[in-house]
Amino acid sequence: MILIADSGATKTDWYAGDNPENGQLIETKGINPFHLKEEEVFRIIREQLVAQLANADTCTAVYFYGAGCIPEKTGIIRRSLEHFFPRADIHIYTDLLGAARAVCGKQPGIACILGTGSNSCLYDGEQITDSISPLGYILGDEGSGAYIGKRFIADCLKRQLPREIADDFCREYKLTPADILDRVYRQPQANLFLSAITPYIYRHKDIPEIQALLIDCFMEFFRRNILQYKQKLPVSFVGSIACFFEKELQEAALRSGLHVEKVIKQPINSLIAYHWT
Secondary structure (H helix, E strand, O other), rough: EEEEEEEEEEEEEEEEOOOOOOOOOOOOOOOOOOOOOHHHHHHHHHHHHHHHOOOOHHHOOEEEEEEOOOHOOOHHHHHHHHHHHHEEEOEEEEEHHHHHHHHHHHOEEEEEEEEEOEEEEEEEEOOEOOOOOOOOOHHOOOOOOHHHHHHOOOOOOOOOOHHHHHHHHHHHHOOOHHHHHHHHHHOOOOHHHHHHOOOHHHHHHOHHHHHHHHHHHHHHHHOOOHHHHOOOOOEEEOOOHHHHHHHHHHHHHHHHOOEEEEEEEEOHHHHHHOOOO
16 A cells, blocks of 8 residues: 655645555645644644554555655654554655646646645656745745735725725625734734635636736736746646636736646645556
8 A cells, every 4th residue: 555645734635545546535634844743743643544544554655745845844744654654665745746746747847836825846757857936925925825815905905906896805804904904914824814815806706807916916926937947838737726716827827928738726636646657
């Protein structure tokens, strides 16, 4: 049996099986080494993963793709996996490499993540060869849920959107301008607050002003990230924002002279196919 994991801050999708057809899909809490202590990682794997596996002792390999999995931080994940799967070869990779293998397989391409945050890389069919730093939602993360939410709120408060849109949004979310400033500047995890606005934007995305805002945000993502790569290759996406706003994303790509090859919401099924190809 092998284990494949795709992990974000919120949840981890696991696949356990001897082949790609009839394995076991398990969902656990997200495992990000920047946010969790080692004992928390240990507990999640023991109580939410191993407890559901019928044959954990037969595992021969683990392929873990996760947010925050830079080399300096992966030790707390590796030690927990080695404890529960002592016979397995442990491989820990970034979520960006997982996205690249999911959407590009073993072909060169440009792989992108558009979710709460954004990221991108140049991929040669095996490994990442270049990446523009996403810089987070304050300095970067163009095209992400947090970036779109930030732009939408700013446009509401600066009267860049019709008054009825701003009033309707504040009424639905029960927010005043003072509340918004408090959530963004004083309370923790402002990026999650900003990203949580995207369902409202999605429901109103056919309003011309909001559609123009979305296309502009995605064009910023292309201009400040994808167009910086020296190789011009097909561009593919993983993530909920890319899926929900695919029409606007495609339009922004067209205006930027780029071709979007593939858009998928979650990479786990494509990663299963990758590891049995």
